[in-house]
Amino acid sequence: MVYEVKCAECRFVCENKAISKKNWTAYRCNNRRSEFYKTTLNISIGGAEMDTITWIGCEFGERQDTK
Numbered sequence: 001m002v003y004e005v006k007c008a009e010c011r012f013v014c015e016n017k018a019i020s021k022k023n024w025t026a027y028r029c030n031n032r033r034s035e036f037y038k039t040t041l042n043i044s045i046g047g048a049e050m051d052t053i054t055w056i057g058c059e060f061g062e063r064q065d066t067k
């Protein structure tokens with residue numbers, strides 16, 4: 001499925017300071033409407049910490065520049 005907004009472009013992305021490390025910043029979804037609420041978005045299926053957010057998005061994503 002292709003969503004209009006990818007997580008990397010979504011305004012609901014926020015840092016998850018609870019699990020971030022000195023050399024890795026964790027990002028999570030902060031949209032209560034999304035099924036991915038609180039999910040870490042820059043981690044691989046295998047659990048590897050990634051620098052970029054590659055999560056596909058969801059139907060409730062909104063662009064960062066949306067007012």
Ligand code: SF4
Pocket residue numbers: 005006007010011012013028029030031034036037055056057058059060061062
């Ligand atoms: S899962 Fe949806 S609401 Fe959450 S950050 Fe990604 S696109 Fe935005």
